Amino acid sequence: MLQKLRDKTSGWIATVILGLLTVPFAFFGMEQYLFQRNVTYAAKIEAPPTWWPSAPSWWPVRALLWHSEEVDVDDFRNAFEQARQQQRQAMGEQFDPREFESVDNKRKTLDRLIDEKVLSIAAGRAGVAIGDAQVRDAIQAIPAFQVDGKFDAQRYQLALTAQQPPLTPRAFEQRMRDSLQQSLLPTQLAQSAFVTGTETERLLKLLGQKRDVAFTVVPLPAEDTAPVSDAEAQKWYQAHQAEFRAQETVTIEYVDVDGGKLAVNATPSDDDLRKRYDAEQARFVEPEQRLASHILVQVAADADAKAQKAAEDKVKKLDAQARQPGADFAALARANSDDAGSKPNGGDLGWVEKGTMVAPFEAALFAMKAGEISQPVKSEFGWHIIQLREVKTGKQTPFEEARPQLEKEFAESERERSFNEFTAKFYDQVLKNPTALAPAAAAVNLPVQKLGPFGRGQATGVAANPAVLRAAFSETLIQDGTVSDPIEIAPNHNVFLRVVQHAPERAQTLAQVKDKVVAAIRADRRRKAAEAQAEAMIAKVNAGQTLAAVAAEQKLAAQDVPGVPRGAPVPDADATRAYFEAPVPAAGKVSPGKVALPDGSIVVFAVSKVTPGDPKEASEPQRMAMSQQFAQLVGGEDANTLVEALRKRMQVTVAEERL
Known part of the structure; x- marks a missing residue:
C-alpha cells in the first residue's frame, strides 16, 4: 500500500499540484514567520511607491515596496495627555476627566497624529526639505524663547530643560524640522488661495441680500388628553428606549469643614502686634x-x-x-x-x-x-x-495708625492656622478609619450630612460644586467606599465625602416610565397636529392662495415684513435662517416653507421677493477685509481637502484596542 502511495505522488502531475499549493502558502503565511515582532503602534500608515501608485497591498508587495510610518502608542498617550491638560486649563472646575476619556476624543487626537504622518510621508515623497536657516528662524520667532522681543539663548536652554522629558537642542531642532516639513504643503496651499473680484461681488450681494417675507405662527394645539393604549405605549417605548434610561446616581455623606464657623481667639496682645510691626516696618513706610x-x-x-x-x-x-x-x-x-x-x-x-x-x-x-x-x-x-x-x-506710619491693619491680619492668620490645624486633626482621624466618616466627625464634634441620590445634572447644595461633583462620581470613591481627600470649595472651606450608594446608568421597564411615555406620545401628537396644519397651509399657498388668506381661515394673524436682512430675529433667528434657505421665487410666485421654533410652535412663511445686496455700499477697506477672510476660508478648505485626498491614497490601520 505504501509503495502504491509513493508511486502516485512521485509523478510530474503531483509535482505541479504541490507547486501550485506552495504559492498561496508563500504569499499568505510566510510573513507570519519571517516578520514576527511585537506590534506596539496605535496606528500604521502605509503608502504605495511613487513609481507604482497602483501597487497592490498584498504581501510581499506591501512589505517590500510600500512606505510605512507608525504612530507609537507612547506618542499617542503623550498627545492625549497634552489635550487633556489643555482642556482642563480651558474649562477649569467644569472639566470632567471621565467625560474627556471618550472614544471620540481619543480618535480626534489619533486622527491628528495620523494626518501629521500622512503629510510627512507626502512631503518626503515630494522631495520637500527644510533648511537649517528655516529651522533657526522658526525657533527664534517663538515668543517663549524671547526676552524683550529678541531671541535669548539662555531662556531657550532653560525652556528645553524644563520639558518633560527634557529635550536637547538637537532633538528640539529635529522636532521643529519635522513640524515645518509636515505643515509646508497645506500651509503653502492655503496661502495660495485667492478670491477674484467677481467672487467678492457675488459674496457681497449674498451677504447683503434682503427678502420680503410674510409669515404666521401656528401654535401647538391644546393639551392632548386622549387615552394612550398599551400597544401604543409599548411601541413608543421600544423605539425610544435610550430616552428612558435611568442615569447614574450616587448618594453621599459628607462633613463640611468651614473655617468661617470655627471659634478663633483673634485678640492679640500689644506685644504681639508691636513685634509684628517692628519686623515689618518697611511695609508701613510711605515712599x-x-x-x-x-x-x-x-x-x-x-x-x-x-x-x-x-x-x-x-x-x-x-x-x-x-x-x-x-x-x-x-x-x-x-x-x-x-x-x-x-x-x-x-x-x-x-x-x-x-x-x-x-x-x-x-x-x-x-x-x-x-x-x-x-x-x-x-x-x-x-x-x-x-x-x-x-x-x-516718605514717612513712617506710626504704630497706632497701623494697628487696625495689624489686628485684621493677625485675625486672618489665626483663623487660617486654626483651620489648618483643625483640618489636619480631622484628616488624621479619617486615616485611622478611611471607610467611615462618623468616627472622625464625632472626634471633632461636626455633623455628618447626607445628600442624594442625585445624577450629574441634578446635584444641589454642596454637591453642585464641580470639584465635589467630580469626586462623588470618581471611580476610586465609588469602588472603594473610602473617604475623599479634603476638597477645597472656597478659601478655608473644605469638604470630606464618602459615596454610600451608587446606581449605574441602567434601562428602566415600561412600567417604571409609563407616565413619561404617555406624556411623550401626547406631546408627539400635538407636534404632528401642528405640522399637519402647517403642511396644509403650505399646500394652499402653493395652490395660489395668499398666506394672509390661508392664515385668516385658521384664525391666525399674518405679518408682511419687507426687506428682512440676514440674522434678524423675525420672529426668531431660526425662522430667518429658513427664509434665506428657501429658493428664490419665480416671477409672480412665492416660495413657502415652515420652521419649528424652540417652544414647539411652527412658523409658516412665504418669500415673495429677493433683493441682492449692493456691493457699492461696501467701502474699499470692507471689500479688502471680506476678500481676505473669504480667501482664508477657501485656503483652509483646500488644505483640509489635500489632507483627505492624501489619506485616501494610503492605507491606515488603527489599533483600537491600544487607545
Missing part, C-alpha cells in the same frame, strides 16, 4: 514721591548721526528757553514735547515714585531739588528736560 513734568525730544536709539545731532540741538534750544526768566514750562511742553501722553497736560507726569521710570530719568529726577529744571537727560526714548515741581518726602 517718597516727586511731582514732575518733562519735555521729550524723541529720537530712536539706533538713529543715524544726523538725526541724533538734530535732536540734541533741539533739546539744547528748548532747555535754554525753559530757563529764561518767567518761562512757562507747561506751555513750552504743549508746543514742543513728543510725549503724546503728557503733552496735552503741559508735560505733567503726576506724582512719581522710585522704580516707575527708566533709570537715567529717575536718577536725574531724584537728585533734583523742588523748583529745579534738569540738564537734558538722555534715555532710550530720546532727550528729556525735567521740571521738579514739588517733593513729598
